[in-house]
Amino acid sequence: MTERITGVTRRRAAAMAGAALASPFLFHIARAQTANIKVGFPVPLTGPYGAEAQDQVRAAQVAIAEFNETGGLKGRQAELLVRDDKLNPGEAATRALELCETDKVDFVVGSLSASVQLAVNNVTKARKVLYNSISQSDAINEAKDFSPYTFHEALNPHMTGGAVGRYAFAKYGKKVAFLTADYAYGYEMVRGFQAAGKPMGVQTLIDVRHPLGATDFSTLLPRIQALRPEVLVISNFGRDQQIALKQATDFGLKKSMKIVVPILLYTGRIAAGAQAFDGVVGGTSYYWGIEKTIPSAKAFNDRFRKMHNGRVPSDYGSLAYAGVKTFLMASRQAGTTDPQAVIPVMEALKYDDYKGPEYYRKCDHQAVQSVFIIESKNAPAGDPDVFNVIATDAPNEVNLRSCEELGFK
């Protein structure tokens, strides 16, 4: 049973002062000063990604605490305004409107799905509010949805699919079948894999699309099995991924092919257990185990463990840490939270928050960063060390779509 994060109780504080005072979870209200730096944080606390969202809140709290303990911005403290977007774009847009219009936040960080991310971006763009998105999408990089106020700390499908593809096709074979969730995220991942595979002479045997939120993949598997691919790429997310891997294991697919996924989710692996994920290879923006080689990861993990009862941060959680931290650090460097001053600082930033060196590319504000290739191992239940890091795809702009490709002049 998951520990519940009640940061969301902050949400109606403005409207209900009495209730706000009664809430024991207001980390910074005691120190509240007139001009706190407000970070709006819409994440899907209710719904299937609740576990990820709660971890995002935890990680964001770490970033806030660090900033405040080191003096804030000329004495101004930061506070986190957590909102539940319910994984619903309409809900997310409403919450984002409230954050921008009524709470008058300085930054918005958050989202856990492409559609919610685009919805929040649409609101912040029109109101000229800084936004750091922490979920994967190729669309947000494109010139059509670009906003000078939006940064993209998460990986995008092109980077992820490319990194995993380059590793997997070289190692496991060039005859590839795809099983893909029928929405933008799935297509973008496949496109990333195929872009990486093309120069390697990879042959796509079939691309089977499954409906989003499918609970039964059994009807799709015999066909894939009959084609005898060397690699099966399963491009879906969350619960779809857990069920697909479980049923692929049941149908014995792992005996004849290597199963590869673009993002191997930490919370998903923990929830679904070792059996279904055993031997599956995938990519990630962060796995806590990299602390053995990367000092900034060690520092972040230690901080996180100390603040949250020895837990380790998850992949998507860590993105929230970096997303909040870069804004706070940039505003400290700029000496103000004024977007016009913060944006140039963000664009020039070279940072190593938690996973090695990163920077935001100027044309689309995408964080150029490493992708870790990991493999699930047969760890006993309760052991947080569930992956082996088997390769690292170093940060390189070549692995991103070019600015021209995205429609920037």
Place this chain on the structure above:
Amino acid sequence: MAGLTLQLLGLQLFTGVALGALYVLLAVGLSLIFGMLTVVNFAHGAFYMLGAYVGMWLLMHGVNFWLALALAPLAVGLLGLAVERTLIRPLYGRGIDYPLLLTFGLSYIIVEGVRVVFGNTGYPVDTPEILQGAVNIGVGYFPLYRLFVIAATAVILLALWLFLERTSFGLIVRAGARDPQIVRILGVDVARVWLIVFGLGTALAALAGVLAAPLQGVIPEMGGPILAEAFVVTVVGGMGSLVGAVLAGLLVGVVVSMTSLFAPEMSRVAIFALMAVVLLIKPQGFFGRAGLMS
């Protein structure tokens, strides 16, 4: 279409039947409740989910699979009895919409209740050891557990059939489904029959849940989509008809499976398109009776 063999079609047919088996169990419960009580049970998906969770919880605490398969439906069935007695019974005679709305609200409570107890994230459920692996069924290898689901459904249906055909209680249920007024006039305690039928229906839903758990794990939201699909099955089969529920369940399973083969992304819309077509041709469904509709 390359690689399309008779074997693949055969295998696909089998997966369709296995999928249909779960629809059948849910639809039979729905149909039983509707046919008897004229209650459209919108909480049926929630009872299915609850069954899966209770089963998961029992397995987690070292209860063996076969016992869990019996205990979880029993527990959920008892809850079903309580729900009928306390919440639904006051609504009889107030129009057909009210029980529907009540169970709709109830499903929110059950789903959220499960979230309170078990958290938002789902849990994996391992296939019982004895049923792991795949067996050759002539057209290729097929997961043993799915064969078991088909067999278990067949056994349950047989038992249900014997119960309805060979016991005096079954006779009352069948008569009650045809004309509850006459049955009441004949001096039968209809209220008690309705109570038991509702419990039985929810127990069947829970059983489907326990059977589904090793296929897909458990998650609080698992009852939503399958409820919509089970509705389609009952409507296609004809509401209140058990034979219709069984045949339509298998049909829908096979239709989903075959569309998955040729146009996977259309597999879900196929279910609803099938229903629209059937209703246009035969507004009562295959085995439905016009009298039940108004």
Place this chain on the structure above:
Amino acid sequence: MTVDNVVALRPSEPARGWLSLARRRRAWLASLLLILFPLIVPFKALAAQILVYGLYALGLNLLFGYLGLLSFGHAALFGVGAYFCGIAVATFGLPWWAGIGLGIFGGTLAAALIGALAIRTRGIYFAMVTLALAQCVYYLFYEEAGWTGGESGLTGVDVKTIDLFGVSFNFVDPLVHYYVICAFVVAALFALSRILASPFGAVIEGVRENEARARASGIDVSRVRLVTFIVSGAFCGLAGALLSLNLSIVSIETLNYETSGLAVMMCLLGGMGTFFGPFVGAALFLLLENIVSLYTVHWQLIVGAAFVACVLFFPRGVWGTLMQGLEK
């Protein structure tokens, strides 16, 4: 048809003087309440959402409350309206008023198509057939990602200013935003009031109260049902269009069956078959959700329990019960 023991407005019933006056001026009073509403709700964005969902529930109420037909597929009418308006503004760059017009058209069109099919079925089948047809619409819009954005939703439904009679309103300003939407909702309220007071309104309630008698009086019941469904679609289409302008996005969840259920819940909470009930229901639902989520993430538990309590003990809903109390 079963005769639901839900009390709607019965013009023939004797009532106290001021109450009957209030009843005759119901559209004025309702509008006044909506105009004062932002003064008590702290978040303008939430207040605007309540308006939009109230109008959507009002559309369903015409069918569910006044005619007695339960639809579980109204999300299709709402969503198609939202997408038509969104696509008009975002993709074709049409002005906002054209978007609203197309939104109403979209809702009406969807209602005509779904209605023509669903009206063939009766009673409980109607609820399930509308549910299934709405799901078909959902998947259709989901698959046509080139137009609708698919799962990612439609973005860029941006209206920055609204020019009216030579005056330019800043639509990004929260309060202006609210009152522009409010103006359309008020117009809809007056339209509904006129419809209900017309002979057709009497026919609608006549069909609900006693279908056989209505039939015997020479009323074409199927036709009344279809026309009411289509009119209901026009209201829902308008609500959808306002939703897309309010949030400047359209998400595929708008077409989801849960959105259909939402309208039913709001109607019942507020009081089906009452003029202002849907708005009370929408406000109660959205505010309850927000207040309860102040204390717990398990707000659905409370909302579900409140709903069940309403079904069991207050079938007339909060507003309906209140009105009944005043009449005594």
